[in-house]
Amino acid sequence: MSDIRTILLAEDSLADAEMAIDALREANLANPIVHVEDGVEAMDYLLRRGAHANREEGMPSVLLLDIKMPRMDGLEVLKQIRNDEKLKALPVVILSSSREESDLARSWDLGVNAYVVKPVDIDQFFQAVKTLGTFWAVINETPSLD
Numbered sequence: 001m002s003d004i005r006t007i008l009l010a011e012d013s014l015a016d017a018e019m020a021i022d023a024l025r026e027a028n029l030a031n032p033i034v035h036v037e038d039g040v041e042a043m044d045y046l047l048r049r050g051a052h053a054n055r056e057e058g059m060p061s062v063l064l065l066d067i068k069m070p071r072m073d074g075l076e077v078l079k080q081i082r083n084d085e086k087l088k089a090l091p092v093v094i095l096s097s098s099r100e101e102s103d104l105a106r107s108w109d110l111g112v113n114a115y116v117v118k119p120v121d122i123d124q125f126f127q128a129v130k131t132l133g134t135f136w137a138v139i140n141e142t143p144s145l146d
Helices: 014-026 039-046 074-082 101-109 122-139
Strands: 007-010 033-036 062-065 092-096 114-117
Touching: 007 014, 007 039, 007 122, 014 033, 014 122, 033 039, 039 062, 039 074, 062 074, 062 122, 074 092, 074 101, 092 101, 092 122, 101 114, 114 122
Parallel strands: 007 033, 007 062, 062 092, 092 114
Antiparallel strands: none
16 A cells, blocks of 8 residues: 555535545645545545445545534544544545534544635635645654555
């Protein structure tokens, strides 16, 4: 397996996902980007089941996770990740438009690594996502998650 690990983006808004992917590509990261549209698909990817059963082994370098998603929200995904021995060390960054104190508090209680409110301004959004991608995929050092 390559040392360059995937960036997993769990985002139900196609417009927000496209902007995030464009920002990550603009950061010139070599990391592949995988986009899933809800929490169920995120867990399927991480646990290599369903449509993702045949994906390559290995954990992403980071999960960029929206909170408000259908089928399974981001807080439930975070909870399941932190309760799973194989997944609990995975860096998870909430990337959400929610400024609700309850979402912020619950995310930290569940062990999120960072909570970033999506800026409304497109340039600020691009800069925030580029910075996140560069930090979590290139700069941050993690133990082997495989």
